[in-house]
Amino acid sequence: MNSYRSTILLLLMCTWLMVFLTGCWNNKELSAISVVMAMGIDAVDDQYEVSLQVVDPSQMSRNSPMERTPTIVFSKRADTIFEAIRKLTTESSRKLYMSHLKFVIFDEKTAKKGIKEPLDFLFRDHEVRPDFYLAVVRENSAKEAVTFVAPTEILPAMDMYKALRLSEKAWAPTSAVNVKDLLQKFTEDGIEPVLTGIRLTNLEKGLTIDNVTKSPQHVKYFFTGIGVFKGDRLINWMDDSQSKAFTYISNRVSSTVASIDCPYSNGKFVVEVIRSKVKMRPEIIDHEPHISLIVDTESNVGTVSCNANLKNEETFRDLQKSAKEHLEQSLKEGIRNAQHIGSDIFGFGEAFHRKFPREWHRWKEDWSQKFQTLKVDIQLNYRLIRFGEITSPIDMGLHNQE
Structure with missing residues (x-):
């Protein structure tokens, strides 16, 4: 009897699944929607100009000839982002679908004015997934940044999205910030946000399909530096070395x-950092805040263009010492620059907030001033652990064989 009841229950469950789960409850036909991949936000007079990079499905296949660009850009001005997007429905016969948004780009004027207001709509919209990246375009408009035709990917927004993720993993000055990171910084005490910068070159020749079909490509973009914020306002920039x-x-x-x-000789050597970990230790000394940074870094020697035999232990130690001093100088320079700007992008204040909540309550209101004079000690453990198969420069090795 129990077996019979189990069979009936299983059949009922299967019937329910077949009836109710044959499709998505909120599905939309592709022909009825315009998929938005990127959004540009510019401050123009007292309004916002919103530019949406929208997929053109008819141009998506790589097997079909490229007769025109694979994306369309719609642009409208209004007092708010929500109004501007609604106005765009007067130009598009399809519903604007925001769930695949990958990139939001601000111009510098908007970033300096404050980005909380334009982001408020995106934080609230149920269709927008909180995984898109944000950036500030330098010296150009956000509309231009979402309009150019990318040479690598079919969709320019995906090109920038993938490039930023790859660049952060392989190049230390680049920082990929998504909307979750930014929202967290807005809600925490003792830490300020940053956004990566984008520059465009030779833009006027890169707005057509020729930028894809001909070589070399005209327009190029590259991520450079980070924009330093105080609250939601851009206040300054840090270059690659400082960032x-x-x-x-x-x-x-x-x-x-x-x-x-290279120490003691002309030329340079290149190291590849393969692991780095920083521990932050907040302390109170003589009633004042201090920060100690314990930095643990491991690197490989990449290339050597000076007269250095890596089999020699003393030479190897000299290279390691130079690499350590180089990193220590970069860290100190970046900290000094942030203190001069007056924005705690490192989260030193947050560390005090966690460890010394009572003292932080007293320091919170004037933390910006305290941060500018905060003493930061760096304890750097730096190790060169590998140097490849060749232990001396190629020309030096050839000379030794003669």
């Missing part, structure tokens, strides 16, 4: 390279 301090201290470095002057 390394942020990525190291926030433990965002998975791999990078550095070119360093």
Whole structure:
């Protein structure tokens, strides 16, 4: 009897699944929607200009000839982002579908004005997934940044999305910030947000399909530096060398390279950082905040263009010492620059908030001033662990064989 009841129950469950789960409850026909991949937000006069990069399905196949660009850009101005997007329905016969949004780009004017207001709509919209990246375009408009035709990927937004993820993993000065990271920074005490910068070159020749079908490509973009914020407002920029301090201290470095002057001889050697971990230790000394950074880094020697025999233990130690000093100098320079700007992008204040909540309550209101004079000690453990198969420069090896 129990077996019979189990069989009936199983049949009922299967029937229910077949009836109710044959399709998505909120599905939409592809022909009825426009998939938005990127959004550009510009401040124009007292309004926002919103530019949406939308997929053109008819141009998506790589097997079909490229007769025109694979994306369409719609643009409208309004007092708010929500109004501008609604206005765009007057130009598009399809519903704008935001679930696949990959990139939101601000111009510098919007970033300096404040990005909380334009982001408020995206935080609230149920269709928008909180996994898109954000950036600030430098010297150009956000509309231009979402309009150019990318040479590598069919969709320009995917090209930038993948490039930023790859660059963060392989190049320390680049920092990929998604909307979750940004929202967390807005809600935490003692830490300020950053956004990566984008530059465009030779843009006027890159707005047509020729940028894809002809070589060399005209327009190029590259991620450079990080924009330093206070609250939701952009206040300054850190260049590539200075922004390394942020990525190291926030433990965002998975791999990078550095070119360093050779000790005691002309030329340079290049190291590949393969592991780096920074521990932050907040302390109170004489009633004032202090920070100690314990940095543990391992690297390989990549290339050597000076007269150095890596089999020699003393030479190897000299290279390791130079690499350590180079990283230590980069960290100190980046910290000094952030202190000069007056924005705690490293989260030193957050560390005090966690460990010394009572003292933090007293320091919170004037933390920006305390951060500018905060003493930061760096304890750097740096190890060169491998140097490949060749232990001396190629020309030196050939000379020794003659």
